[in-house]
Amino acid sequence: AQTVTQSQPEMSVQEAETVTLSCTYDTSESDYYLFWYKQPPSRQMILVIRQEAYKQQNATENRFSVNFQKAAKSFSLKISDSQLGDAAMYFCAYRSYNTDKLIFGTGTRLQVFP
């Protein structure tokens, strides 16, 4: 069975600085998807970024980028130029190629200080 591990329960960053959130996963599959979701204090979970495992290039969405290391089974999220609105719970999630079921990590709470 696949598992997702987020080893940082809480992180903090100064506004305008860069922060990296860690995620590791365990799987025997070769094709899969990885996601980072953001859950602001209002509780509506939204997708931040998605990575297909067959793509070697790291996904990027504006200030958000990932460092996908397939061999190491690592999928970290880098937030550049952090903003107060980035404060939220961040969840890493795994999805097998032929299913829509997501497996979530336990989350990292990110605080952003002015």
Add this chain to the structure above:
Amino acid sequence: DVKVTQSSRYLVKRTGEKVFLECVQDMDHENMFWYRQDPGLGLRLIYFSYDVKMKEKGDIPEGYSVSREKKERFSLILESASTNQTSMYLCASSQTPDSPDTQYFGPGTRLTVL
């Protein structure tokens, strides 16, 4: 824009009561999901449905049942609520697993069982 709505943001029930949590999506998605979110545990899948009247157990189905009579609506039922079912419940929907689509989440229902 995909919209997933849940019938209540906050709900307080008594032990032994039958509880209905409703979820509606407006994008004709085939798949719908119910998760519960607890601190330190992340999101755990309770049930999911990939078609009308179809359902499959997730990782923690005990004490819950679901109903999907119409494509847009997915209900979570607690037959006899217990205090250990106090939690945040999130509904999500997605398109078919053939596409690398993501799940879209509702705002959540915080259920307290006294």
